[in-house]
Amino acid sequence: MIEKVTALYDKTCVCRHCQATFSTKRIRTGALTMIHRDSDFYTTFKEQSLNPILYTVNVCPVCGFAFTDQFTSKLAPWQKQAVEEHISMKWQPKDFGSIRKVQEAIVSYKLAIYAAELTDQPHSVKAGLYLRLAWLYRYMDNLPEELRFIAMAVDEYEESYIHSDYARGDKEMSEVRLLYLIGELYRRLEKFELAIKYFGKALAFRNHTIESGIIRMAQDQWQLAREEFKEKKSEQKIG
Numbered sequence: 001m002i003e004k005v006t007a008l009y010d011k012t013c014v015c016r017h018c019q020a021t022f023s024t025k026r027i028r029t030g031a032l033t034m035i036h037r038d039s040d041f042y043t044t045f046k047e048q049s050l051n052p053i054l055y056t057v058n059v060c061p062v063c064g065f066a067f068t069d070q071f072t073s074k075l076a077p078w079q080k081q082a083v084e085e086h087i088s089m090k091w092q093p094k095d096f097g098s099i100r101k102v103q104e105a106i107v108s109y110k111l112a113i114y115a116a117e118l119t120d121q122p123h124s125v126k127a128g129l130y131l132r133l134a135w136l137y138r139y140m141d142n143l144p145e146e147l148r149f150i151a152m153a154v155d156e157y158e159e160s161y162i163h164s165d166y167a168r169g170d171k172e173m174s175e176v177r178l179l180y181l182i183g184e185l186y187r188r189l190e191k192f193e194l195a196i197k198y199f200g201k202a203l204a205f206r207n208h209t210i211e212s213g214i215i216r217m218a219q220d221q222w223q224l225a226r227e228e229f230k231e232k233k234s235e236q237k238i239g
């Protein structure tokens with residue numbers, strides 16, 4: 001409980017569409033105890049109700065525009081018009097500024113994904129939203145929905161790789177990390193040939209990166225993907 005008090009705080013946000021000021025919760029990650037990190041970087045904390053991914057999305061209670069800190073800071077006139085027409089005019093005022101349960105967080109991501117598609121945000125921004133939404137479904141043990149959104153995330157990460165916009169959505173994202181992540185998401189989708197291809201691209205950075213942790217992970221998951229692929233092929237032969 002002490003953890004809860006020190007980790008949660010209120011942040012004032014300015015809506016990037018209507019300029020309204022509103023309050024939203026944030027988490028001080030330094031106050032959390034990490035339990036486990038999955039191979040696609042999803043982190044489980046001792047107090048899961050404080051997982052920072054619950055609070056990534058800011059939802060303007062006035063106009064309904066949902067965005068993250070990675071969205072472009074200003075909307076162009078055509079973007080404003082699209083938001084006005086497709087979001088604000090249909091919006092029933094709702095406040096996402098209190099403590100969020102997983103279901104509310106899922107709604108906040110779906111709103112942000114809709115806004116991101118509508119305003120054509122960078123691929124890396126969309127990819128990050130799809131992946132975090134997939135993680136929320138993992139948290140709820142809903143594998144079909146998790147895999148549905150992982151498939152959308154990997155499409156956007158591939159686009160992000162092609163267009164080199166990956167540093168825009170996530171300051172920690174480097175090329176080798178992105179290649180590894182694409183490989184790992186394909187492995188989870190059982191698209192083993194693509195997984196192996198992308199792990200191979202990540203491993204080509206072996207002598208050109210200081211991210212030795214990622215290289216080790218790419219090595220391990222490449223091995224795993226090869227084994228899983230072999231297993232699947234032999235199952236198909238039997239079947």
Ligand SMILES: [Zn+2]
Binds near residue numbers: 016017060
């Ligand atoms: Zn607004």
